[in-house]
Amino acid sequence: MGALVNLINSVLTRIFDVICWPFRALPPIWALGVISFASGIFLVWLFGKTSDQKRVREVRDRIRGNLIGVRLFQHEIGVVLSLQGKIFGDTFRFMGLALVPLLIMLVPVLLIMTQLQLRFDVRPLEVGEPVLVKALVREASTLDGTITLEVPEGVTVETPPVKIRSTREIVWRLRVDRPGDHALVVRVGDEVLEKRIVAGRGWGPAAYLRSGHTLDTLLYPGEPPIAADHPLEAVEVAYPPQDLSLLGIRVNWLIGFLILSMAFGFAFKGVLGVEV
Amino acid sequence: MTLRAHLPAVRAAIALFAVILGAAGCGGGGGGKKVIVLGIDGMDHGMLEAFIAEGRLPNFARLAEEGDFSPLETTMPPLSPVAWSTFITGMDPGGHGVFDFLHRDPETMQPVEPFYTIGPEGFSLELGAWTLPLTGGDVELYRRGQAWWELLDAAGIETTIFRMPVNYPPVDTGGRSFAGMGTPDFIGGHGTYSFYTDFPPDDMAAMTGYVEIVEVVNDRVEAQLHGPPHPFKQEPVGSGGFSVSDEVEYENPDLVVDFEVLVDPDAPVAKIVVQDTELVLNEGEWSDWVRVDFDAIPYVFSFSAVGRFYLQEVRPDFKLYVTPLQINPEDPHAPISNPASWSTDLHDELGPFYTQELPEDTKAFSEGVFSGREFWDQSQFVFGERRRALEYFVDTFEEGLLFFYFSSVDQGSHMLYHYADTEHPMHEPDELLRNGIRTLYEEMDEALGRVLEVVDDDTTLIVMSDHGFAPFYWGVNLNTWLYEQGYLALKDPSQKGRYPLFVNVDWSQTRAYAFGVGGLYVNQRGRDRDGIVEPGAETARLLDDLERDLLAMVDERTGANPISLVYQTAERFNGPYLDQGPDIIVGYNRGYRYSWESPLGQLSDEIIADNDDEWSGDHLNDYRLVPGVLLTNQRISLDSPALHDLTVAVLDEFGVAPLPEMIGEDTIEAR
Numbered sequence: 001m002g003a004l005v006n007l008i009n010s011v012l013t014r015i016f017d018v019i020c021w022p023f024r025a026l027p028p029i030w031a032l033g034v035i036s037f038a039s040g041i042f043l044v045w046l047f048g049k050t051s052d053q054k055r056v057r058e059v060r061d062r063i064r065g066n067l068i069g070v071r072l073f074q075h076e077i078g079v080v081l082s083l084q085g086k087i088f089g090d091t092f093r094f095m096g097l098a099l100v101p102l103l104i105m106l107v108p109v110l111l112i113m114t115q116l117q118l119r120f121d122v123r124p125l126e127v128g129e130p131v132l133v134k135a136l137v138r139e140a141s142t143l144d145g146t147i148t149l150e151v152p153e154g155v156t157v158e159t160p161p162v163k164i165r166s167t168r169e170i171v172w173r174l175r176v177d178r179p180g181d182h183a184l185v186v187r188v189g190d191e192v193l194e195k196r197i198v199a200g201r202g203w204g205p206a207a208y209l210r211s212g213h214t215l216d217t218l219l220y221p222g223e224p225p226i227a228a229d230h231p232l233e234a235v236e237v238a239y240p241p242q243d244l245s246l247l248g249i250r251v252n253w254l255i256g257f258l259i260l261s262m263a264f265g266f267a268f269k270g271v272l273g274v275e276v
Numbered sequence: 277m278t279l280r281a282h283l284p285a286v287r288a289a290i291a292l293f294a295v296i297l298g299a300a301g302c303g304g305g306g307g308g309k310k311v312i313v314l315g316i317d318g319m320d321h322g323m324l325e326a327f328i329a330e331g332r333l334p335n336f337a338r339l340a341e342e343g344d345f346s347p348l349e350t351t352m353p354p355l356s357p358v359a360w361s362t363f364i365t366g367m368d369p370g371g372h373g374v375f376d377f378l379h380r381d382p383e384t385m386q387p388v389e390p391f392y393t394i395g396p397e398g399f400s401l402e403l404g405a406w407t408l409p410l411t412g413g414d415v416e417l418y419r420r421g422q423a424w425w426e427l428l429d430a431a432g433i434e435t436t437i438f439r440m441p442v443n444y445p446p447v448d449t450g451g452r453s454f455a456g457m458g459t460p461d462f463i464g465g466h467g468t469y470s471f472y473t474d475f476p477p478d479d480m481a482a483m484t485g486y487v488e489i490v491e492v493v494n495d496r497v498e499a500q501l502h503g504p505p506h507p508f509k510q511e512p513v514g515s516g517g518f519s520v521s522d523e524v525e526y527e528n529p530d531l532v533v534d535f536e537v538l539v540d541p542d543a544p545v546a547k548i549v550v551q552d553t554e555l556v557l558n559e560g561e562w563s564d565w566v567r568v569d570f571d572a573i574p575y576v577f578s579f580s581a582v583g584r585f586y587l588q589e590v591r592p593d594f595k596l597y598v599t600p601l602q603i604n605p606e607d608p609h610a611p612i613s614n615p616a617s618w619s620t621d622l623h624d625e626l627g628p629f630y631t632q633e634l635p636e637d638t639k640a641f642s643e644g645v646f647s648g649r650e651f652w653d654q655s656q657f658v659f660g661e662r663r664r665a666l667e668y669f670v671d672t673f674e675e676g677l678l679f680f681y682f683s684s685v686d687q688g689s690h691m692l693y694h695y696a697d698t699e700h701p702m703h704e705p706d707e708l709l710r711n712g713i714r715t716l717y718e719e720m721d722e723a724l725g726r727v728l729e730v731v732d733d734d735t736t737l738i739v740m741s742d743h744g745f746a747p748f749y750w751g752v753n754l755n756t757w758l759y760e761q762g763y764l765a766l767k768d769p770s771q772k773g774r775y776p777l778f779v780n781v782d783w784s785q786t787r788a789y790a791f792g793v794g795g796l797y798v799n800q801r802g803r804d805r806d807g808i809v810e811p812g813a814e815t816a817r818l819l820d821d822l823e824r825d826l827l828a829m830v831d832e833r834t835g836a837n838p839i840s841l842v843y844q845t846a847e848r849f850n851g852p853y854l855d856q857g858p859d860i861i862v863g864y865n866r867g868y869r870y871s872w873e874s875p876l877g878q879l880s881d882e883i884i885a886d887n888d889d890e891w892s893g894d895h896l897n898d899y900r901l902v903p904g905v906l907l908t909n910q911r912i913s914l915d916s917p918a919l920h921d922l923t924v925a926v927l928d929e930f931g932v933a934p935l936p937e938m939i940g941e942d943t944i945e946a947r
Contacts, residue, residue: 130564132554132555132556158558159545159556159557159558160540160543160544160545160558161540161543161545162538162539162540162543162545162546162547162556163540163541164495164538164547165495166494166496166538171547171554171556172556173556238554
């Protein structure tokens with residue numbers, strides 16, 4: 001299962017790398033905007049293909065008609081209550097019709113969001129910027145042995161490791177002095193594990209967690225999962241958060257994506273002939 | 277359906293896309309008159325002249341040679357809040373109302389700060405232990421009079437004022453200003469550091485910071501950061517304890533944030549976890565700024581602060597220092613800039629920075645938390661931060677007036693004087709710190725060099741300071757002197773040095789008392805709470821007697837007169853606020869200053885004592901002994917320019933007429 005998830009993630013990561021490539025010199029909000037635009041269109045199209053459009057249209061038309069009725073007969077309390085009851089019922093009918101398409105849409109939405117999280121949740125380090133690298137061991141007793149962090153040229157380990165038994169973690173502070181995608185190696189006895197660390201390339205994919213859990217592998221794409229028998233459970237690079245701003249206002253990438261994709265989707269549903 | 281039928285939707289989507297993603301370009305206007313004022317607190321004329329002569333300050337030397345250089349007469353007293361208020365308003369203390377670091381309320385005889393006042397509480401809604409203030413409690417600037425940049429703004433001149441002292445909250449103009457000296461830290465204090473240790477300091481009760489004794493259990497320390505009092509919630513005082521009184525008193529508990537320190541079992545290194553932030557520090561290392569949010573009502577109402585952690589020692593003793601928490605410039609809860617949004621804009625450009633007044637932690641040094649080297653490191657961080665801000669302003673300044681303030685020379689001169697001065701009672705050898713003050717002047721020279729790069733033919737550059745410096749060898753307790761001279765009486769002379777705030781003073785027999793760092797007051801009937809001296813002739817006679825006796829004071833150990841100037845304020849100052857200040861301001865001779873106990877009305881065994889504090893340089897002297905500096909790329913037209921002349925000069929650079937109440941005259945002319 002982990003291997004399949006990793007394969008899907010690898011393919012998707014390549015695809016999103018290609019999509020984002022033209023925008024690499026622009027602020028990341030541009031790429032988020034384009035992906036939101038494409039996602040909005042795609043999701044509306046998918047809704048059209050997976051829903052019973054005829055019945056959706058009938059229900060929506062009925063709701064619209066009854067809303068007009070409420071305005072026309074606003075002084076007839078009995079009629080208004082009856083129409084409101086119908087609107088209420090049709091709303092539930094509409095939700096029922098949308099349920100299956102929404103469940104289907106959940107899969108691509110989740111995959112898109114993991115890719116967005118890889119690119120817009122955190123940012124690569126600036127050259128010289130300190131960062132914590134944390135390794136989680138499966139057994140606290142592993143901390144009693146020797147655990148070392150090997151770094152390539154251009155990366156400096158600034159502190160000895162702090163070993164914390166209560167949380168089964170060992171943590172170092174690093175500084176990357178040379179831009180690029182570097183490989184860190186955590187060595188536990190004879191076992192080694194590689195973790196990538198990225199610095200000095202503007203915005204772009206920065207995988208902050210490499211884990212042995214399948215769900216983590218799905219949610220945090222970018223690097224292969226850790227083998228189940230490895231003494232390390234996870235390795236994390238605590239990248240700084242990505243600073244996304246929209247018209248000078250800071251926004252969370254997830255909220256930005258949801259608002260933009262919905263806005264674009266609704267704007268283009270007529271073009272696609274989809275009733276939502 | 278055709279695409280044409282959906283063109284409006286397509287257009288709307290494209291418009292939305294463009295609006296959302298479009299980066300709005302904002303170009304500034306250019307051209308026009310430019311004035312840059314570099315305010316360097318505490319830069320001393322004598323030291324500057326000497327360092328220039330040694331060839332250490334090439335940019336100051338160049339400015340003095342190509343422009344002009346003069347001592348700048350400071351105010352009496354030569355104190356920063358007084359001097360900067362005079363520069364800001366062009367008036368003496370009678371006009372702007374700032375006479376000292378401390379004023380006294382004559383009705384209560386309690387200290388009052390001359391920086392800002394908090395208005396009375398208005399309506400509030402009470403819900404059990406919760407009180408929701410609805411009106412009142414506004415922060416107001418204490419200083420009176422119009423600031424010169426208000427006049428420039430009214431004349432349509434663009435102004436940028438960065439860290440001007442005695443400007444909290446900043447005056448409301450169309451320009452931009454950021455508050456300086458007088459700006460409180462996050463909890464409303466003057467810089468309250470926190471210190472966490474498992475080794476209680478000797479004089480813990482006298483320390484002004486939060487000192488928390490912690491335990492290292494299983495390589496883990498739990499502690500709390502203290503925020504301001506909860507704005508809404510009240511708790512019974514001493515709840516949980518035994519009380520003999522039936523009346524329950526309430527107070528607002530401090531907002532707190534828990535944090536933990538996880539120490540490595542072997543290596544001198546630790547991880548600190550504060551809310552979502554994790555840090556790893558080696559022993560002896562500082563963290564960068566850390567944001568800390570104090571929830572008053574979770575998810576609804578919180579206050580944001582920033583602070584830095586310094587892991588001083590891991591073992592054998594655990595010692596962790598945290599800077600005074602700062603009002604977060606990104607999300608300020610207090611009025612630290614005008615417009616309010618400018619603070620956030622500056623944060624976006626510069627990152628987090630110290631927002632409190634005078635950020636160099638002199639108290640941590642004086643109270644033994646810092647060594648001299650640690651103070652130096654911390655104050656160099658402050659300078660570096662300020663220097664980066666200067667870089668930003670120099671890069672973006674296009675027209676109008678830019679004022680930029682540095683505090684490093686002043687704070688460094690206060691704390692490092694004894695390293696360079698072998699005569700000082702606190703002198704100790706230290707190769708680095710011996711040249712500390714000189715290094716600060718050299719750093720200012722480098723900063724000046726950067727400013728000179730952008731000075732063109734349309735730019736007037738003014739470099740000025742509010743006062744100079746002198747050594748502080750001996751402290752004079754004026755209240756003790758008044759007692760021994762018979763001007764002040766005690767209820768119980770055997771308890772002479774015991775109580776501050778005049779608790780032991782017999783007001784019915786006291787004719788004069790000292791309060792604040794340089795003020796002496798007549799205990800006047802009708803003005804002071806327990807006044808006995810009649811206004812008019814009796815007061816005038818008493819003031820003359822005091823002047824004569826103060827000037828005659830002799831330090832028997834040195835044979836010198838500790839006081840070389842006595843200012844009777846009614847004769848020297850003008851303005852509507854004359855009655856708020858002291859009746860006499862004392863000017864100390866070189867080497868002397870008020871003693872540490874004196875400002876808050878505490879007596880001591882001796883009138884004059886050696887200064888035993890790291891605070892070893894000062895400027896509360898006879899103003900003639902501690903002039904500031906004035907340098908400009910223009911010509912200084914007055915023989916003895918003073919701070920109040922500079923106010924008029926700045927206005928005149930833009931052709932703006934001074935106000936009638938301004939007492940100075942223009943002192944800068946085109947070359």
